[in-house]
Amino acid sequence: MADKTKEKLDVIIEMNKQKENLGMVTLHQTRELLMDAGAILLDVRPPAKVAGENAQEAGIANAFYTPYPEFANYLDELPSDHTNPIVVACVKGWFANRVMGYLEMMGYENVYVLDTNIEDLIEVHHAHADK
Numbered sequence: 165m166a167d168k169t170k171e172k173l174d175v176i177i178e179m180n181k182q183k184e185n186l187g188m189v190t191l192h193q194t195r196e197l198l199m200d201a202g203a204i205l206l207d208v209r210p211p212a213k214v215a216g217e218n219a220q221e222a223g224i225a226n227a228f229y230t231p232y233p234e235f236a237n238y239l240d241e242l243p244s245d246h247t248n249p250i251v252v253a254c255v256k257g258w259f260a261n262r263v264m265g266y267l268e269m270m271g272y273e274n275v276y277v278l279d280t281n282i283e284d285l286i287e288v289h290h291a292h293a294d295k
Contacts, residue, residue: 176268187264188279191288194251197276198226203249206241207282208232208259215283219253222286223293232259235266246271253278253285 180186189197197203205227207219219227230238232254243250250272252260260277267275278285 189276249274253282
């Protein structure tokens with residue numbers, strides 16, 4: 165079993181090495197992934213870390229609030245196509261990076277982590293949506 169796990173981890177790490185910045189994406193890159201590549205956004209902040217609205221409540225297209233402590237309850241929200249891009253976001257990246265690892269172990273190939281606080285993305289979304 166350890167050999168199979170190591171092989172899977174080696175593949176995942178190699179996939180991440182192929183990604184710019186090891187899969188960390190900026191606000192601009194996240195918006196491009198969401199708007200142009202059909203990515204989904206997972207806001208994985210625990211409820212106690214959500215100040216105001218979560219990304220789904222903010223009306224960001226293809227955004228789902230899947231809080232880290234209950235992440236396993238939201239697996240039905242994930243795309244069936246394991247090549248579909250997914251951006252995972254939280255406050256500082258801690259929970260997002262954990263979820264990225266889970267998704268990659270589940271076979272998702274194009275998983276990214278927002279490199280800033282998701283509240284910044286929500287603010288940018290509101291600024292663009294209000295125009």
